[in-house]
Structure formats: structure tokens, C-alpha cells
Amino acid sequence: MPTPTEPGTSRPRAMASLPAMRQPAHRPAPAATVNAGGARLDIANLSAYYGARKAVQDVNLVVEPKQVTAMIGPSGCGKSTVLRCVNGMHQTIPGARAEGAIDLDGVNVLSDQVDPVRLRRRIGMVFQRPNPFPTMSIYDNVAAGLRLGHRGRRTPDLDAIVERALRQANLWHEVRDRLKAPGAGLSGGQQQRLCIARALAVQPEVLLMDEPCSALDPISTLAIEDLIFTLREQYTIVIVTHNMQQAARVSDVTAFLTVPAVGEPGRLVEVGPTSRLFSSPTQKATEDYITGKVG
Amino acid sequence: MTEHRSASRGESSLLRRSRWRSGDAAFQVGVSAVGWLIIAILVGTAVFLIGESWSSLRHFGPLSFLTSTRWAPSEATSTQTDPNPYGIAQFVYGSLLTSMIAMLIAVPVSVMVALYITDMAPMWLRRPLSYLVDLLAAIPSVVYGFWGIFALIPAIRPVGQFLADTLGTAPVIGPLFAGPFFGVSYFTAGVILAIMVLPIITAICREVFAVAPIQEKEAAFALGATRWEMLRMAVLPRSRAGIIGASLLGLGRAIGETIAVTMVIGNNVLAISKSILGQGATMPSVIANEFTEANQPFHLQSLFVVALWLLILALIVNTVGKVVVRRVGKDIA
């Protein structure tokens, strides 16, 4: 049963649609420890375009360190676009560009001065479909970011780093005996955890997850959600999902985006603590979405 | 304090350094340069062929080559300019005639073979059959020529004789089929070219037919169409442009084919023999035959004139063919 943390829960219908919501029990206060793991992102007036088409307009969102921020909304609302702008992946799509500011440690990452390659080493990403490198072994997949990143320079203790990343991704015990086996030989859920390990091996501060479970079965999904739960202690996590239950289960803060009308750019409607947003949304559009009236 | 420290760390670790340091820019410049090399090769081919043929073009006048049908290097002197002893019209005629014969045979057969492979043959036969047809393209030109002399010519002698005896005496088209038939001829070269371009046209046609929408095929069957009616209703109509494009690319190959033709065409360079049963030469064959023994005034330069015209002809045919095939590809997508 869900246990609403916020008082004045007057929307049992909304809660009823969220079975098995797992409340993070003893969550450390966000500001308690500030160390290398976890960075704060301040997204201000972000608009994104694909060619002449405006995909997202005026998104304002603060992502706190060591929290899981979920972005939910109907397909086409631009939640993945916002995510890609954060680590410059929108630049890989021809004709895509972003306006506004995304502040990371006092630097606007959308600036031309910022090197996307270096940005991505601090902000990792996991994709919708597991995409391990098919030519590489499990070990080489995890080591890829380090090996390919420093131009041929040997990374000392690569074995230790690979092991640590695989442990962090809850995969070590399943693959420790076959590190030289091809990564593509794993199951879908294992492949996705391998991809998470691959992203973690570079030691980023922020981890972006673009619908990481949408191609997985329920059991693999559960494994990934458990993993997100533990990773929150060290990383800032932003997850895009079309699955409201998932957002409710794993996130601390939820942002709701939607498309006001067909053909218009996506907008951020509401953002707030996850339990509050699902129990007492302030906006009609949010309520309609989470109660299943639209989308 | 913390804020300040992390800010400075952020700047130093995020800002762009010279793109050259990462090697990224050098790599892009490198592969772009190779891209330009491709353009340079094509332009360079044209420039060098013009350069080598320039003195001959200037000496005889560029058009005089195309108005003469007599190629007689031994009559050339370093001073005389008229008549041009290096007429090439008969080579153009030979190239076009042999290619046309090849197209007349190869296009219908290729279309039929491709249709058979994509839509008619039993499933287990389709893949091996397409491999076998592709193998025809793997056999070297020189082997086709050699085989042509000893195996093909004896086999088609009765056909040639029959054509000479029947069509050769007909009123209007008679000269085109006039005998005698000795074996080496435009006709023989055309048949060999047909065999050589058949796998090329078949391969493209197969791709064109394979993308005919399955829904339309099923719709035709649902209407009670027989397999052949389905092919006529759902596959062939939308494949017309693709077949034309495939034929043009086959034609381009036929026009440029050298060694096999050289071995079976007879290499008569002195005049046009109109009959397809007569002996002649094509643009590539005269280059292959005389290039290394060209020792008369303007001889080598005139062979470069032939190469230049061959380049122009092949570029036109191939470009048009490629444009047609590409447009078909885009329509499909």
C-alpha cells in the first residue's frame, strides 16, 4: 500500500492507480553530503529545435544532487529531448539545436565553449534499448569508455575499475566467470545493466536514463529499479519514463511534461516531490494524465 | 567555498580545448581529403585524357574524328591534316551496335530470370540460383573472350548463317544482316556482351522486384489472380523505371567492355561494315589493340581521342542510369 508522505491527500483515485509504490524509507537529506559523486543541474528556459520544428519550449527544472528526478509525460512531449540536451547528445542529430541554459557547476553546458566529449564524461547516459558493443567482450564493454577516452593511454587498475562498475551495476556475480564472453550474449536485462556499468566505469557525476526499462521484462525491470535505488546514494540521476508507476517507485522528484495541443512544442507543466505530485497535483493537465484520462 | 571549487573544476574540465588535440579534427580532415580524392580522380581522368589528345585534336580539328569512318594510321603524316586518317565513327557504330545486340538479348532474359528468382522459383532454389547467376559476373573478361572464340563461335555459326540466308536478302533491313558470316563479328561480340551484362541487370532487377509491396501481391492473389497475373498486376508496372535504370547500367558496362570484344569482333578498323554479321571494332577494342604499338604520327594521341569519347559516352550512360535507379530507390523508401 502506498503511504502518502504529504498531508491532505484528497485524491485516492490517483493513488489507486499506483500499486506497490515503494517509498524510499531512510533517505539521507539531499544537502547532507556534497562530494565528487553527484552534481546539481539547473535547467533554465530550455527550448530545443529539430530543424525548424520546435520540440520543447521554456523548460525550467532544477535537478538536485543524489536524487532521482523522473520526467514523465505522453509520447512526443519532449522529455527525451530535454534529457539529450543535458549531455549534448542532441548535437548528434543533424539539425537539432538548443537554446536557454543548463548550468553545471557554474558552466552553461549549452555554450559553444563546452566540449561535448568532456561534458559526456561527467554526464553519462543509458538508452532505451540495451546497446552493448557487439564486437567487444563483457570486460571490454565496461572498459570501453576508459580505453577509448584517453588516447591510447593505459588506465592503471583497469581490472579494479571494471569490477567496481560491474558490482555497482549488480552484475558482477552473474558475469565474473565469463568476462571474456561477448556482451551481446547476455539476456536483455543483463545487457542493460552492462550498459549501466559501462556508463559508471567512466565515473560520471550525473546519470541520464532514457526509458531504460521499456524494452525489458518485468523481472529485469525490477532489477534495474533496485539498482537505481542504490545508485542514488552516489549519483545524480535523471530518468525519463512513460511508466508512471515506475516514476512513483524510483524517483524523489517528478517533472511532468506534455504537449498542450497537436503540433505545439512540449512544455513542463509541473514539478514537485514525487509523492506530492502523484497525490495532489496542482495542475489539471497533470491530474488528467496521472489518472489516465489522457495519454 | 565548495561552490567556488567545483565551479573552477567545472570550467577547466568542460571547456573546449583545441579540437586538434583530440585528433577528432585531424581525422575528419583526413577522410574528407580522401573524399575529395574521388572527385579528383574523375576530374583528373578527364583532364589527362584531354591533355594527351590535345595535339591531335588541334591538328585535325575535334569534329573531323567523328565524321570519318576510316582509321588508317599508316597514312598519317606529321603535316597533312585533311582527310583525317583517324576517323572513329566506325568505332562508335561498333560500340553502339554490339551494345544494342547485347541489350536486346540480355534485358528480356534478365527480367525473366529476376522474376523467376524473386517470385516464381521454389523457395529452396531461390538463393542458390541467385548465387549461380552472380557467378556469371565473376568470370573474367579474358576467359569469356577465349571461350567465345572456341566454343561460342562454332555454336552460333548456324544462327548467323540462318540470319544471312533469310533476313540478309530482305529488302530494307537486308544490309544489316548481309553475309557472309565468318564467326568473328559484331553479332558474336554482342552475344558475349549479353552474357556478361546479364548478371548485372538481373541483380538490380531482383532488388527492384523484391521491394514490390507484399500487400499488393496478396491483394492480387486475393482477387483470384494467377501467379503470372499477380506479377503483371502488382510487380511489373511499378518496376518499369527500375528495369530501365538497370538496363542503362548494363549498357554502360557493355560499352566499356574491352578484352572479350577485342577477341571476337574481328578488329576491322578501315571502314564501317554495316551488317551485324560483319567484322568491325569498338572504341575500347581499338585502344587495346593498338595502344602499345602506336608508332605513327598522332597515332597515340588519336587513341586518346577515342578514350576521351569513350569516357564521355560511358559517363552519360552511367550517370543517367544511376539517376534513374536512385530515383526508384527513393520512391521505394
Add this chain to the structure above:
Amino acid sequence: MTTDTLTPAPAPEVSAPVRHLQRRKGTNLAMTIVLSLAAALTVGVLLWVLGYVAAEGLKYLGPEFLTNTPPGNPADLGGGFLNGIIGSLEVVGIATALSVPPGIAAAVFIVEYGGRIASTVSFLTDVLVGLPTIVTGAFVYAVWVIRFGFSGIAGAIALALVMLPLVIRAAAEMLRLVPHELREASLALGVTRARTIVSVVLPTARSGIITGVMLAVARAMGETAPLLLTALGNDLFIEADPTHRMSTLSLQIFGNAITGFKAAQARAWAGALTLIAIVLLFTIAARLIGRTSRVGGR
């Protein structure tokens, strides 16, 4: 009159569609037979060529042919094409080394970087595929042979130009099959674009590219026309130095086939069989490697 119009009425109404259907089925059967015959004819020609060359070639192909150079007098019996076989391997080997790296680079330019120039290059590559090889030979003669003379190197340059567009086309096709997700995964790790291409994209497309290269090698092995204008041929002795004029298997077949001597033609048939064997070996091996491809299988 009345009986005429009344009684037989049902009969034609039934039999007309039946007859119509029978005619349609007849057409279908006829066309099936015609198309099958076209396919059978094509395969028949292939078997005829292969069978004829095998029958003629096997009469002389043997250890003596493979280990000797031709006799000084082409009318004499005996001897072989060892110099041509060595020359073919050497010239095609150099041509492969010259054409594969730029071929792959150009494919990377076309597929990975895109843009107007890249699509122009892609189009020109397709045009280059159709360039008559004798014209390529004349081009290399004008650029190289006039300055440095006939040589194996000149022949290799000509064959490299023949192979280059084939390699580009095959490699580009394979690069297009590499899933976009793999490039994204690599870029998102903070790997540069160049490194992504070299270490992720190209290895994924590797077996497909090798297939394309081997087919290009098979094509170059059989080329004769451009070599006439560049390597020239050398029927007398084994020449391993590529800066000198060299013979190749294809040139020797051509040279011996068009002499009137039975002994020379016997050698040419054995050479033709050897050449076909080499070419088919490469073609079939290429197919087998292509089957192991990591892309395009799904």
C-alpha cells in the same frame, strides 16, 4: 427459335468462365515454363563456360604448368605461367594495399560525416564503378607510365583505381547497416567521434567490409585491359621487381590465346582454369565471410 434461345442458355454461362479460367491458367503455365527456361538457359550458359574451360584447362594444367615460365618460342610445347601467377598476386596485392585504406576512409566520409560534398562523392563513386577499365588504363598511362615507364606498380595503380569505387560502395553499405544506437552509446561515454568510428563502428562492420574487399580483389584478378596499357606483360622470365614491366595471369592468357599455336592455346586454357579457380575461390570465401557478418543479419 424459342427452344434455341431457352434450352442451351445455362450451358455457355457456365462454360465461358470455365474456359476463361482455363485460358488464364494456361497463360500462367506457359509463362512459368518460359521464365523457368530463361533461368535454366542462364545457368546452362554458366555451366557451359565453366565446363568448357575446365575440360580444356585440365588437359594441360598440372605441376609443370604451375612451376615453369613459358618457353622462349610460343609454338613449343611445355612451360607454364608461373611468372604470370606471381605477377598477378603481386600486382593485385599492391593494388589492394593502395585501394583499401582510402576506400574505407571515403566510405567513412560518405556515411559518418554526410553533407553535400559527401553525397556528391557517393554519386561519383557510383559513376566511377561504371568507368570503362581501359579508360582507367589510359589515365594511368598518361599520369604514370609516360614519366616512369611500364611497370608492375603502374598496373597496380590502375587496378587500385578499378577496386577503389567497389571497396567504397561495399564499405559504405556496411557502415549504413551499423545501428545508430552503437554510435550514440560510444559518444555518450565521452568518446570522440573519430575514436567511435575507428573502435566501435568499423569493427562492427568488419566482416562485411572484408567481403566487399575480397569481391573487389576477385574482380581485379581478372582484369586485363588496363594492364595492357600499364604493366605491359613480360613473358620471358619471373620478374619480382614491381618497378619493371610485369606479366600477370590475365595478360598471359590473352597473349597466348590469340596466337595461332596449339601449344600456346593449351597453356592459355590451363591459365584460364587457374584464373577462374582463383577468382571463384575469392568469391565463395567472400560469401562465407559475409555470412558471419555482425550487421544486416537481423
